[in-house]
Structure formats: structure tokens, C-alpha cells
Amino acid sequence: MYDVFSLPEFAFPKGFLWGSATAGHQIEGNNTHSQCWAYEQSNPKIEASGMACNHYELYKDDIALIKELGHQAYRMSVEWSRIEPSEGKFNMEAVQHYLDELQLLKEAGLYVLVTLHHGAHPLWFEEQGAFSQLENLRYFERYLNFIVPKLSPFVDNWHTINEPNLGWPWSDERAITKANYMKFHARAYHLIKQYSKAPVSYSHAFVHYMPSRRYNPYDNLMTNLKDFLHHEWFFHAIRTGELLSLSANAEYVGELKDSVDYWGVNFYTRHMVDMRTNPADAPRIKHKELKMICKDFYLEEMFPEGLTANLERLADRPVYITENGCSCDDDRFRIVYIALHLSALRDAIDRGVDVRGYFYWSLMDNYEWESFIPRFGLVDVDFQTFKRTPKPSAWFYKDIIAQNGYSPEILRRYLHKLPTLAQ
Numbered sequence: 001m002y003d004v005f006s007l008p009e010f011a012f013p014k015g016f017l018w019g020s021a022t023a024g025h026q027i028e029g030n031n032t033h034s035q036c037w038a039y040e041q042s043n044p045k046i047e048a049s050g051m052a053c054n055h056y057e058l059y060k061d062d063i064a065l066i067k068e069l070g071h072q073a074y075r076m077s078v079e080w081s082r083i084e085p086s087e088g089k090f091n092m093e094a095v096q097h098y099l100d101e102l103q104l105l106k107e108a109g110l111y112v113l114v115t116l117h118h119g120a121h122p123l124w125f126e127e128q129g130a131f132s133q134l135e136n137l138r139y140f141e142r143y144l145n146f147i148v149p150k151l152s153p154f155v156d157n158w159h160t161i162n163e164p165n166l167g168w169p170w171s172d173e174r175a176i177t178k179a180n181y182m183k184f185h186a187r188a189y190h191l192i193k194q195y196s197k198a199p200v201s202y203s204h205a206f207v208h209y210m211p212s213r214r215y216n217p218y219d220n221l222m223t224n225l226k227d228f229l230h231h232e233w234f235f236h237a238i239r240t241g242e243l244l245s246l247s248a249n250a251e252y253v254g255e256l257k258d259s260v261d262y263w264g265v266n267f268y269t270r271h272m273v274d275m276r277t278n279p280a281d282a283p284r285i286k287h288k289e290l291k292m293i294c295k296d297f298y299l300e301e302m303f304p305e306g307l308t309a310n311l312e313r314l315a316d317r318p319v320y321i322t323e324n325g326c327s328c329d330d331d332r333f334r335i336v337y338i339a340l341h342l343s344a345l346r347d348a349i350d351r352g353v354d355v356r357g358y359f360y361w362s363l364m365d366n367y368e369w370e371s372f373i374p375r376f377g378l379v380d381v382d383f384q385t386f387k388r389t390p391k392p393s394a395w396f397y398k399d400i401i402a403q404n405g406y407s408p409e410i411l412r413r414y415l416h417k418l419p420t421l422a423q
């Protein structure tokens, strides 16, 4: 266990932005025209999103809550499948809903980051092959040309696509979709620029890959390969416009080069790589310092140092941490997690990385794609009554925001004893 009590005081640069992040499908409820909804209905093994947090109805209360918790910024997504539930038919009520929500956020004085694609999209788009077909770019463009100018007056920062780099083994078929994601992103980047002066990026899922057997050459090789496929391939694409391939010549996409104004980083954990298992995932180390997840949901483990190390790779542009958080039933883990990750973030700043802001994932407990079990929220949600109750970590985070930094005094207000791994 990290001795979090010995962490010294540290401050963040003036103007550093503090907020939280959510995504439409995970909190709004009844996102019935999305491919995610259809998948949930057809798969009895997973929990369905249903009403989620009922945020679509309760957004006014939630904005009041965001303010009460002292946040300065909020990251949200607008749901394409609500706005264009059937192909080419736009739902003006949904548009008005988002305009009302955004206006309220701005009236509350919040800096607003809007993600245009976060996991969910219309079922009709999915049925046409979604991102796997480059010709579907015309649907994305039509949608963006419709929605971006409407939202633009309220948006301070845009994300085109959330985590396009997740889950890409090297097979030709999937490599095409991976390249398409970048082409969709690049086109969206330039399209948004026609309507908005706000910065644009995408969110990169920055898992820290690490060899399970530190000195084993195969584990090291596989770690480097995973890092290349999931991370470096994308950074290289953005920096140069080149889409690299193992089986063909690199493709140069001019509009991709420099198509982020900053790096948007979602960082959670490390992932141990063991070449002896398929697909090279090592099991979690049993006595690992901090148990992240209430059930054995993920193989990943907390590793704040990975945040510092990986951010150093992104020192060529400003960085926003657009997601970072911990799923746990014992809220004390969250307090420890936040303290350690902010310390790692401060280290990255000291090493020359221009980090501009931090969005905790997530404002409230929500639907974690296939289940309601993981609880990432600063705010507890009762999924029967939809009652919201801030956890101690929410007040801890509020104090950090107010001080624009961390101190042992703040920690001691909320944490008296280190949490234990005992079941």
C-alpha cells in the first residue's frame, strides 16, 4: 500500500481547470435508438442500461450538484442516436434538450467539453457497418454539419471520438477500422474548425502496459507491441499523418497531420503483459498495493507512476486529463487514488508537460457499459430512486479544487486510516 499520508503538499499552475466527466449513454437513460441499447436487449448475460441515472430528466439537478461540488468544468457527450434516431431524420426535441442543458451549464459558469461520439451511435449507422466502412464518413459528416454549429456557442472544447484506440489486435480487417477511426476523427476535426474556435482533440485511452516478468524478453516484446498498437501508432498518425501497417505501405492522410490541438488523455491503470497467456493478459497480482475494483472486473491495477511516465511522451502539445478515476465500493480507495494520481500529474508538470486540466471520471455512479456494479462516482446514485448523495471523496475533491492543490491537511479531513484489502 502506498503511504498516502506521507505525500507532501503540492500546487497546480494558476488557471488549472478542475472538473468531472460523464457520457450520455452511461447516465441519461432510455437511449433506445443506439446500437448499445440493441446489444443490451439482445444479450441476456449483461445488465441493460435502462434508465441509467435518469440524467436526461434530472440534468438541472445534476448541474446544481456540479456547482455545489465546486467543479469548474464538465465533460459530457451528446447522443447522436437521440438527435438522428433514423437516417437523415433529425429530432428537434433532442436538439433543444441539449441546447437547454448546455445553456444551463454555461449560466453556471462552467467550462464545457463536449464529446461527439462516446461509445454509442444510432443503430441504423451500426447496421451499415459504422466505422468499419469508410463510405459511412458521409453520415458522420452530415450529422456533424447539422449539430456542431448549433452547439458551438456553448462549447469550450470538443472531443471528436472517445477512445478510438481501444481494443485493436493486429489483424488486417480490424486494422482497417482502426485507420478509419483516425480518418473520421481527422475529418471531424476540420469540420468543427469551420464552426468553432474552441480546441479540438479526441480522448486517448492510455493504459500503461508493463511486462509481467520484468526481464523476460517475450513479455517485453509483447509489451512494446501492445504499446505500439494501442498508443504509438495513434500518436505517430497524428504527428505525421502516416497510418502505419504491418502488411502494406504506410498510408499518408494529409488532414490527419496535427489534427489535435492538445492531447486528451484517459488514464486509469496499468496492464501487465504475460506472453504465456492469450491474449497476453497477466492475472492481477493478488497482493497488489490497492484493490481498485469491487469485484474482479478488470485485470488492471492502479499504477500512478504510469501517468507521469506516459505524459512525458506527450510533451509536444498541451494535455488535458479527460478521464481518471477509480471504481470501488469503499470510497476511501477513491480518496487515495485521487491523491496519488494528482501527485503523479504534478510530477509530469515538473518534468515539462503542459497539463491544463483534470476531469475526474465520473461525476456520479453510472452504467459501466455492461453493468451497474462498478462504481466510479464522486456521487452515489441509488438506481431505484435516482437519489444522488455525494461521497466523502466529492468533498475531498472540492477542497483540492478550492486550494488548486493538495495538502496533507485536506487528506486528513477525509481519511483517517488506510483502507484495507481484507475481504
Ligand code: FCB
Pocket: 023, 026, 162, 163, 205, 266, 323, 361, 368, 369, 376
Ligand atoms: C473509459 C470510458 C468511460 C468509462 C470509463 C470507466 O474507458 O471512456 O466511458 O467506461 O472507462
